[in-house]
Amino acid sequence: MRLQYPTCKIALSLLILSLYPLSLTARPFVLVISQDDLKEGPISPDDPTTDPTHPDSAAEWDEFGDSDFHKSDEELDPGSWRRIFEPNSTSTASELGTESDALYYSGISKMTSAASSGDVRLMEEAVGEIEAAAEAGYPAAQSVLGFLYGTGQMRERNKAKAFLYHHFAAEGGNMQSKMALAYTYVRQDMFEKAVKLYAKLAEVAVNSFLISKDSPVIEPIRLHNGAEENKDVLRKFRGEEDEDFQILEYQAQKGNAGAMYKIGLFYYFGLRGLRRDHAKALSWFLKAVEKGEPRSMELLGEIYARGAGVERNYSKALEWLTLASKQQLYSAYNGMGYLYVKGYGVEKKNYTKAKEYFEKAADNEEVGGHYNLGVMYLKGIGVKRDVKLACKYIIAAANAGQPKAFYQLAKMFHTGVGLKKNLAMATALYKLVAERGPWSSLSRWALESYLKNDVGKALFLYSRMAELGYEVAQSNAAWILDKYEEHSMCMGESGFCVDTERHQRAHSLWWQASEQGNEHAALLIGDAYYYGRGTARDYERAAEAYMHAKSQSNAQAMFNLGYMHEHGEGLPYDLHLAKRYYDEALEHDSAAKLPVTLALTSLWIRKNYADSFLVPLIDSFPEVYPKVETWVENVLLEEGNATILTLFACLLTVLYLRERQRRHVAPVAGEAQPPIVPH
Amino acid sequence: MRLLLLLPLILISYSLFSHVLADQIFPAHLGGSFGRSSREPKFNIEFHPEDSPFHPDEDQESVVMPQKNGQKFLCFFPKVEKAKSGMPVIQQNTSSMIVETEKRVKLKTPDELLEVLKDRCFIRQEGWWSYEFCYQKKLRQLHLEDDKLVQEFVLGEYDEEAIAAYNQNRSDISTLKDPRSKDASQRYHAHQYTNGTICDLTNMPRETEVRFVCSEPRAMISSITELSTCKYALTVQCPTLCKHQLFQEERPVSHIINCNALPKDYKETREGEE
Numbered sequence: 007m008r009l010q011y012p013t014c015k016i017a018l019s020l021l022i023l024s025l026y027p028l029s030l031t032a033r034p035f036v037l038v039i040s041q042d043d044l045k046e047g048p049i050s051p052d053d054p055t056t057d058p059t060h061p062d063s064a065a066e067w068d069e070f071g072d073s074d075f076h077k078s079d080e081e082l083d084p085g086s087w088r089r090i091f092e093p094n095s096t097s098t099a100s101e102l103g104t105e106s107d108a109l110y111y112s113g114i115s116k117m118t119s120a121a122s123s124g125d126v127r128l129m130e131e132a133v134g135e136i137e138a139a140a141e142a143g144y145p146a147a148q149s150v151l152g153f154l155y156g157t158g159q160m161r162e163r164n165k166a167k168a169f170l171y172h173h174f175a176a177e178g179g180n181m182q183s184k185m186a187l188a189y190t191y192v193r194q195d196m197f198e199k200a201v202k203l204y205a206k207l208a209e210v211a212v213n214s215f216l217i218s219k220d221s222p223v224i225e226p227i228r229l230h231n232g233a234e235e236n237k238d239v240l241r242k243f244r245g246e247e248d249e250d251f252q253i254l255e256y257q258a259q260k261g262n263a264g265a266m267y268k269i270g271l272f273y274y275f276g277l278r279g280l281r282r283d284h285a286k287a288l289s290w291f292l293k294a295v296e297k298g299e300p301r302s303m304e305l306l307g308e309i310y311a312r313g314a315g316v317e318r319n320y321s322k323a324l325e326w327l328t329l330a331s332k333q334q335l336y337s338a339y340n341g342m343g344y345l346y347v348k349g350y351g352v353e354k355k356n357y358t359k360a361k362e363y364f365e366k367a368a369d370n371e372e373v374g375g376h377y378n379l380g381v382m383y384l385k386g387i388g389v390k391r392d393v394k395l396a397c398k399y400i401i402a403a404a405n406a407g408q409p410k411a412f413y414q415l416a417k418m419f420h421t422g423v424g425l426k427k428n429l430a431m432a433t434a435l436y437k438l439v440a441e442r443g444p445w446s447s448l449s450r451w452a453l454e455s456y457l458k459n460d461v462g463k464a465l466f467l468y469s470r471m472a473e474l475g476y477e478v479a480q481s482n483a484a485w486i487l488d489k490y491e492e493h494s495m496c497m498g499e500s501g502f503c504v505d506t507e508r509h510q511r512a513h514s515l516w517w518q519a520s521e522q523g524n525e526h527a528a529l530l531i532g533d534a535y536y537y538g539r540g541t542a543r544d545y546e547r548a549a550e551a552y553m554h555a556k557s558q559s560n561a562q563a564m565f566n567l568g569y570m571h572e573h574g575e576g577l578p579y580d581l582h583l584a585k586r587y588y589d590e591a592l593e594h595d596s597a598a599k600l601p602v603t604l605a606l607t608s609l610w611i612r613k614n615y616a617d618s619f620l621v622p623l624i625d626s627f628p629e630v631y632p633k634v635e636t637w638v639e640n641v642l643l644e645e646g647n648a649t650i651l652t653l654f655a656c657l658l659t660v661l662y663l664r665e666r667q668r669r670h671v672a673p674v675a676g677e678a679q680p681p682i683v684p685h
Numbered sequence: 686m687r688l689l690l691l692l693p694l695i696l697i698s699y700s701l702f703s704h705v706l707a708d709q710i711f712p713a714h715l716g717g718s719f720g721r722s723s724r725e726p727k728f729n730i731e732f733h734p735e736d737s738p739f740h741p742d743e744d745q746e747s748v749v750m751p752q753k754n755g756q757k758f759l760c761f762f763p764k765v766e767k768a769k770s771g772m773p774v775i776q777q778n779t780s781s782m783i784v785e786t787e788k789r790v791k792l793k794t795p796d797e798l799l800e801v802l803k804d805r806c807f808i809r810q811e812g813w814w815s816y817e818f819c820y821q822k823k824l825r826q827l828h829l830e831d832d833k834l835v836q837e838f839v840l841g842e843y844d845e846e847a848i849a850a851y852n853q854n855r856s857d858i859s860t861l862k863d864p865r866s867k868d869a870s871q872r873y874h875a876h877q878y879t880n881g882t883i884c885d886l887t888n889m890p891r892e893t894e895v896r897f898v899c900s901e902p903r904a905m906i907s908s909i910t911e912l913s914t915c916k917y918a919l920t921v922q923c924p925t926l927c928k929h930q931l932f933q934e935e936r937p938v939s940h941i942i943n944c945n946a947l948p949k950d951y952k953e954t955r956e957g958e959e
Binding site: 140141142143144145148164165166167169170171173174177178179193194196513517531532535541542544546547548550551553554571577578579580582583 | 725726727728730748749750751752753754755760762763861862863864865866867886910911912913914940942
């Protein structure tokens with residue numbers, strides 16, 4: 007008995023710890039590519055892609071694309087709000103020249119502070135400034151207006167206007183509007199248009215990735231787990247206040263090279279809630295390489311190749327990468343190979359050497375090596391073009407989670423080279439890649455704001471991301487609206503959101519999330535209709551929403567459907583179907599054992615004792631049970647209380663047993679009896 | 686006695702376990718019974734050069750949109766009827782709509798529009814079972830193994846009388862509530878298929894309501910559900926139904942935003958236009 011509670015805790019913490027490394031790797035994505043997706047047969051002579059003069063041929067398809075590699079994040083994502091949220095980062099200040107720039111940035115900073123404080127007047131001012139900038143043709147301002155009209159913040163909710171503004175902003179080069187437009191097209195199954203936009207966006211995203219290894223995945227974090235805040239995950243993102251980080255810093259200061267590398271890594275990517283700081287990263291890496299830490303050498307090579315916080319210097323980059331590779335760090339070979347392909351930092355391009363290096367990496371299970379080899383075979387760089395082999399390599403890389411491999415696959419699906427043309431698949435893969443572009447910093451800023459209890463700003467940023475199509479942001483924004491209600495600082499069409507606006511917005515966000523595979527979202531929509539939260543109680547709609555969730559294998563939805571069949575709410579009264587749904591719920595989620603057992607018992611009672619008093623008794627449970635449940639949750643399960651209760655129970659047992667022993671011993675004191683073993 | 690003390694603790698630990706981090710499984714996107722296509726209107730922008738501009742209606746809203754390079758456009762928004770909730774909703778009673786539309790020439794009933802499905806069969810696989818639907822004939826539930834029929838149930842046969850009886854009480858068109866919004870609903874035309882294999886749970890023959898809805902791009906079975914034990918609902922998508930007035934609401938409307946190129950020296954006039 008006593009052992010149960012601590013083992014629970016140990017099991018729980020082990021579970022959480024084991025899930026942590028998962029969060030660092032790419033989300034497992036199982037690619038289902040069947041044989042018929044692969045294009046059979048030899049490449050015909052009039053295949054446009056083999057013709058070197060044809061625009062689609064290898065040369066133009068330069069994936070080792072260098073055009074955007076030189077650009078900073080600010081250039082890649084014009085009009086990004088980095089200036090407001092990361093004022094320390096080295097951004098080119100020359101942009102502040104024009105009047106529109108000044109108007110735009112002033113508007114954005116006012117808007118974000120208005121979002122935090124809920125100051126309607128300030129927000130109105132901000133929108134005025136943005137409109138002025140938009141009238142001058144500033145694309146980023148037009149994009150923001152598109153956002154405001156699309157969600158109905160400070161302006162009427164008008165999809166036509168939103169579309170128009172986004173269109174013009176996208177034409178003007180604004181990436182975020184392109185994301186918004188592409189997502190709209192996907193939702194409406196307009197794949198030809200969507201795929202074109204996503205292809206460009208993915209290209210930009212890919213060029214911002216690392217050249218030698220995959221960027222540790224900076225995926226947007228989900229704030230909530232079901233209906234509750236995801237406290238364990240959020241605890242890890244406290245940045246510099248996080249205890250673990252402080253321990254790490256201490257170790258690094260003491261000379262632990264591994265710790266130095268880790269800290270450098272955190273600052274370089276802006277992980278764990280820290281602000282991206284290339285200067286700090288550089289200094290930590292330099293310290294680490296003095297101790298001979300190979301991974302830092304590799305990253306130094308990367309830094310010099312990108313010119314991130316230092317002056318770009320390819321020969322130095324090559325030096326560092328070579329040093330790293332000599333220390334058995336095989337992923338560095340990827341970087342070296344890349345430099346040889348482009349001819350940077352070396353006398354001239356050397357494809358054979360590059361291939362050698364990639365093979366070295368691939369032979370040592372470095373996913374990047376597979377990917378790079380795949381690209382070489384795909385384009386016939388330094389080797390004879392072999393699309394089939396290229397496919398094999400790239401698929402292997404994709405299954406290991408390499409985002410650049412997704413990009414190549416998407417391209418193949420898009421153009422129909424090596425794989426059968428499939429625009430839907432291409433769009434989906436491009437979207438995955440595009441969502442890792444520089445605009446994904448929005449999620450970091452939103453999380454930062456949320457952790458500082460600035461819920462309004464977090465909501466604002468997540469709403470923006472939701473517009474761009476990020477499912478996690480959609481569910482985060484919807485969850486904030488539901489959980490915080492008025493405190494979410496939601497901005498409506500004329501000032502603060504009224505209840506209906508808030509519910510409508512949350513509903514639309516949940517629905518979008520459910521379209522993208524979030525089965526919990528459909529469940530919540532069902533709950534809203536079932537309990538009449540924010541909308542009139544409607545059991546039939548609730549049932550339809552639960553059906554939708556059920557088709558995505560949500561066990562709770564199945565349980566609810568069973569319940570509704572049992573009581574004839576919104577669905578016909580049918581005990582057989584109720585039992586079937588309960589069984590299905592248990593099948594899909596073994597944690598449902600207790601509620602399902604109770605439900606099946608109640609079904610059995612209803613069936614066999616239909617006319618007895620038991621039926622109204624169990625009918626009254628729905629009111630009683632949740633109250634008991636919340637009581638149990640809040641009182642009994644509270645850590646302190648549970649421990650006290652357990653101890654109390656043990657004390658009682660011990661006292662009781664002693665009492666029993668005494669009572670047994672006393673009456674037989676006169677007789678000689680063998681000692682009674684208390685059982 | 687010890688057991689009695691153990692029991693609440695067991696119950697507590699059960700609930701503890703149910704709070705363990707649930708595995709968030711995000712399966713590949715599945716359709717669901719309402720399909721994926723958003724029902725929101727689609728927009729398309731058409732640009733008109735200076736010499737052949739678009740002529741707007743009287744009260745069409747417009748806005749001046751400048752491009753990055755300085756070129757300005759005057760864009761007109763399509764007129765959309767808005768109800769108070771902000772979504773286009775047809776408030777009229779269905780029956781009055783039918784009366785009005787009957788006055789128009791060349792109107793086809795849903796059954797006539799469905800004639801394109803005649804003699805066609807559709808098949809859909811849902812895990813273990815496959816469902817084969819032959820229009821105006823039979824609906825079967827099959828299990829195939831290596832292309833051989835291993836198990837078969839008939840879920841219903843086309844029953845004209847039942848359909849007539851059903852339509853007597855209701856109009857040709859029934860609606861199904863759509864959870865996407867509190868006003869949205871999906872319209873369908875129903876056929877009754879009865880007299881299937883006897884169901885051992887209810888001791889009655891299986892029956893199915895086949896629902897035809899308007900949806901692109903082609904005719905196919907979109908879902909099958911069990912309404913109550915051995916009573917099924919099969920939804921069939923049929924693009925030809927979209928020609929009917931009342932079903933047209935299902936199809937997302939496509940609006941065109943027209944933009945006229947403005948001369949370089951265009952001065953904004955603040956009256957009448959936003």
